[in-house]
Amino acid sequence: MLTDDQDRESFTLSTTFNAGKPVGAVVSAFAILRHLAAQDGAVSSAQVARALGLNPSTCFNILKTLAAERVVQFEEVGKAYRLGAGLLELAGSALDQVGYTRLLHPELERLAAAWQTPMTAWLRVSDHRVMLVDQAVSSSAIQIHMRIGHRLPLLVGALGRCMAAHAGLPVxxxxxxxxxxxxxxxPPFEQFLAEVEEARAAGYAVDRDGFTRGVTTVSSPILDAEGRPFLALSAVGLTAQFSDERAAAMAADLRDTTRRIGRLLAGPGRAAAPLSPRETTR
Structure with missing residues (x-):
């Protein structure tokens, strides 16, 4: 049986369809992928089956099939499974098809060059995770590198404040x-909540040394047509490189950029966010 937490995390095997009969193996395969996406490390077939209430043999066979298709990676040490590189290929193609990366990457390159700071794009992949889908490095001598496909908790750092501000999650x-x-x-949770409200009002957030000592992140969300966050752009660098004035100016640039991208992605059917004074002068 599924726990309440698993139900909240969309691990449920039941799915609502408008028409037709769901294919049980496909429903189970997606439940397995969502479960693996929520884990911090590799897990065994038995652990997956137990968590999802699946028949152990069925779960094992689905995992072996997913591994053969490279969307799941099998680790010989520990006989465990994690998400595989094949998912990144599918995600990249999906982002290209809907135009996200064609819009995002030039903006990331511009921001990285303008501020001499690495810029990253994070996709919200569930109610509790984000994934790095694009990045641009700067010419600065000091760089902070992350691999495409790297996943983080939804509420981490500055991007976590931005996600929480618009995700509609209960307190x-x-x-x-x-x-x-x-x-x-x-910071204490009450301070985090106050910073979430500040991010909602300002359109950006700044995290100094909270997630990682010596590292500052500046983030702004890209909202969908319902006003929910599905992407966020983040600058990441050493705290010593971020004066208060520089962080504020960078945050405003990020906010203007994410609002502009949001309007382009939403198309003419959605009312655009109001232009900021910085945007009206461009």
Whole structure:
């Protein structure tokens, strides 16, 4: 049986269809992928089957098939499974088809060059995870590198404040997720909530040394037609490189950029966010 937490995390095997009969193996395969996406490390077939209430033999066969298709990776040490590189290929193609990367990458390159700071794009892949889908490096001598496909908790750092500001999560769910995030110097939850409200009003957030000591992140969300966050752009660098004035100016540039991208992705059917003074002068 599924726990309440698993139900909240969309691990449920039941799916609503408008027409036709669902294919059980496909429903189970997607439940397995979602479960693996929520894990911090590799897990065994038995653990997956137990968590999802699947027949152990069925679960094992589905995992072997997914591994053969490279969407799941099998680790010989520990006989465990994690998400595989094949998913990144599919995700990249999907992003290209809907135009996200064609819009995002030139903006990331511009921001990285303008601020001499690495810029990253994070896709919200569930109610509790984001995934790095694009990045642009700067010519600065000091770089912070992350691999495409790297996943982080939804509420981490500056992008976590931005996601929480628009995701519509209940306070207790935010409290639960926030407590589970491993951070070097986390502020109290009440302070986090106050910073979430500031991010909602300002359109951006800044995290200094909270997630990782010595590292500052500046983020702004890209909202969908319902006003929910599905992407976020983030600058990441050493705290010593971010004066208050520089961080504020960079944050405003990020916010203007994400709002512009949001309007382009939404198309003419959605009312655009109001232009900021910076945008009206461009």
């Amino acid at each position: 207790e769910e935010m409290r639960r997720q926030y407590a589970a995030v491993r951070q070097d110097n986390p």
